[in-house]
Amino acid sequence: MKLESARSAIVDGRPVQVFDGLLPDPGNYAQALATAPFRRSEQARADTPEYRHWASETPVDVLARQPIGTITAQAVMAATGGARYRPFRAYTNSNAYGDMLFSHVDCAPDVGDVTALWYLCDRWDFEWGGETVFFDARQEIAFSVLPRPGRLVVFDGAILHCGRPPARICYGPRFTFAIKYERVAG
Ligand SMILES: O=C(O)CCC(=O)C(=O)O
């Protein structure tokens, strides 16, 4: 398996790395998600409780038994230089045209969590947009990642970021599968 990142950036000293081609069958995951139980439960920030969006949880012990869990663990290891991390939460976001997605951080600056985010689809039209945008401390766009089938982006959870909803001509869901990792001491 090729574990080199295709693209990468450093945002205010914090890394973002993009991996392509690691997942052989992203369309199969998207197909399974089409009938998964989504709840309007996810809140981007403490101050945006009235704008919840759709998510479906995957227990981390279930994740560990799936190929995507193993592949992600290897990519996180490659991205972080071999430090030990453990997944503490995994869930799929489902967004559609017109949704409101807020910018947020996944952890406080000194926590050191890592987020792995997969784009799960069998195809993604360039014109659909739906990128994940990463901002610097001045709220300027520092890096942006377009969905591609089976693309993975691994980043420091303290970077301000935002998923963008897809464009009006995209009639299907935009699934992103987020796995949150915490550093294991020692
Ligand atoms: O869907 C995206 O592009 C971002 C998702 C995200 O930031 C999250 O689940 O924490």
Ligand SMILES: [Fe+2]
């Ligand atoms: Fe996030």
